[in-house]
Amino acid sequence: MTDQHGMPDMPMHMRRCGVDPVPELHACRARAELSTVDTEFGQPAFLVTRYEDVRAVLGDSTRFSNAADFSRRRGAEPASPEQLARARAGNILVQDPPEHTRLRRLLAREFTQARMRDLRPRIEIIVDARLDALAAAGRPADLVTEFAMPIPLLVICELFAVPEADRAEFQARSGRLFDVSLETGSRLAAARENREYMASLAAAALAAPGEDILGRLVRDHPDELTRDELTGIATLVLVAGHETTASMLALGTQALLWHPDQLALVRDDPAAVRPAVEELLRWLSVVHSATLRLTTAEIRLQNTTVPKGSLVLCSLPAANRDPAYTPDPDRLDIRRGRATHVAFGHGLHHCLGAPLARTQLETALPRLFRRFPGLAPVAAEPEYSPYAVVYGARKLPVTW
Incomplete structure (x- = not known):
């Protein structure tokens, strides 16, 4: 379906x-019964x-399965069983235990706090290089292209x-992979190209x-992972780590x-940085939704009977702005101290790369504000990118 502008x-x-959820989404949360949306x-x-309710669903992998068959996408050719198996291999987002458990165990050591401490010096070098590039671009400069997008990519x-x-x-x-304004065929072509690479x-x-992640996995688990899984x-x-972190860097700024x-607290007080990042993750919730779940039994949820299948x-934005979760949820308050948000999901499928995203945000934001203490947006609002799986800013012109 398209709107009056053909989008x-x-x-x-x-x-x-x-950056706020639309009022209709808040209204859905207040209703006695569940609403439905097209997919x-x-x-x-x-x-x-x-x-x-979101935590209950995401925390119950038995009744809410991640292993649904999503090969019937509109406008796409049906996938063969072999193609579907290859597409699912190694992707823990579409796996249930015990396969999910096996893969997550192999990957977990790559995203530990210890690994992040080892990686932080390299992230600092990348951030400082992008700050140099931002300064060299001159005023005004686009924070998205010069800073937010390159850092997680690099x-x-x-x-x-x-x-x-x-x-x-x-x-x-x-970028093509995440842009839902593109036709399904174009996005699928980008996905195929990306997978081939x-x-x-x-x-x-x-x-x-x-010495990269794939190399360590091959050395440490030589007989446990196939090429398709790698x-x-x-x-x-x-997919999970680039657009999400880039969006948080731009919109968080x-x-x-x-x-x-x-902002002054984030710039000047190292102890304020971590809680600030958690509050920004909650308040912005750049990932619209968790991976679709498929019910394995009839479920009663919010006065609604949800049939099996x-x-x-x-x-995630509606849940993180729920007044039953935290008072005055539409107000940004980095002193809030609520790290129990669901911006990274919850349960078995809680984002494995969350420590990596947090490390980048905790490194990049205070460095940006210290390097450019007079940083200011050129416009009252950034140019948002609404037609994307991950919400963000297409452009954010800044001066200093």
């Missing part, structure tokens, strides 16, 4: 008013919006030892394992510019 008619759970798979989904390139010559196309392909990285790691792991880290007293979609 896709966005489902309710993806609509925003600036691109041709089947409606029950929309879960209350914080307590960190992921470091994680997988992506050659310098491939990095520009790597970023362009990622990740398959080449997996093949290189199998042939000569280096490809799926690399694809997942890109804008949010703090709107609240200069809180139904799709369930959890709205």
Whole structure:
């Protein structure tokens, strides 16, 4: 469906008013029964919006399965069983235990706090280089293209030892992958191209394992991961880790510019940085929803009977702005101290890369404000990117 301008008619759970969820989403949370939303798979989904209900769904992998068959996407050719198996290999977002448990165990050591401490110096170098590039771009400069987008991309390139010559196309392909204003065929083509590239990285790691994530996985677990699984792991880290962190860097900067007293704390008080990042994650909730779940039994939820075999979609922004979760939820307050948000999901599928995202945000934001103490937006609002799986800013012109 399209609107009067020929653009896709966005489902309710993806609509925003600036950085806020639309009032209709808040109204859904207040209703006694669940609403439904259309999905691109041709089947409606029950929309879960209350914080307590979202945690209940995401925390119950037995009754709410991640292993639904999503090969019936609108406008796409049906996938064969072999194609579907290859697409799912290594992707823990679409796996249930015990396969999910096996893969997560192998990956967990790559995203520990100890690994992040080892990686932080390299992230600091990347951030400082981008701050130099921002200064060199001159005023005004676009914070998205000069700072927010390159940092997580370069960190992921470091994680997988992506050659310098491939990095520009790597970023362009990622942008096409996430842009839901594109036709399904274009997005699927970008996904195929991306997977082919990740398959080449997996093949290189199998042939000569280096010091990147894929190389360590091959050395540490030589008989436990196939090439398709290594490809799926690399694809997942890109999909889950690039656009999300970039969006948080851009919109997190804008949010703090709107609240200069809180920005000053992030800039000047190291102890304020971590709680500030948690509050920004809650308040912005750039990921619209958790992965679709499929009910394995009839469920009673919020005065609604959800039949077995139904799709369930959890709205993360609505849950994180639930007044039953935290008082005055529409106000940004970095002193709030609520790290129990669901911006990274919850339960078995809580984002494995959350420590990596937090490390980048905790490193980049205070460095940005110290390097440019007079940083200011050129416009009252950034140019948002509404037609994206991850909500963010397409442009954020700044001066200093």
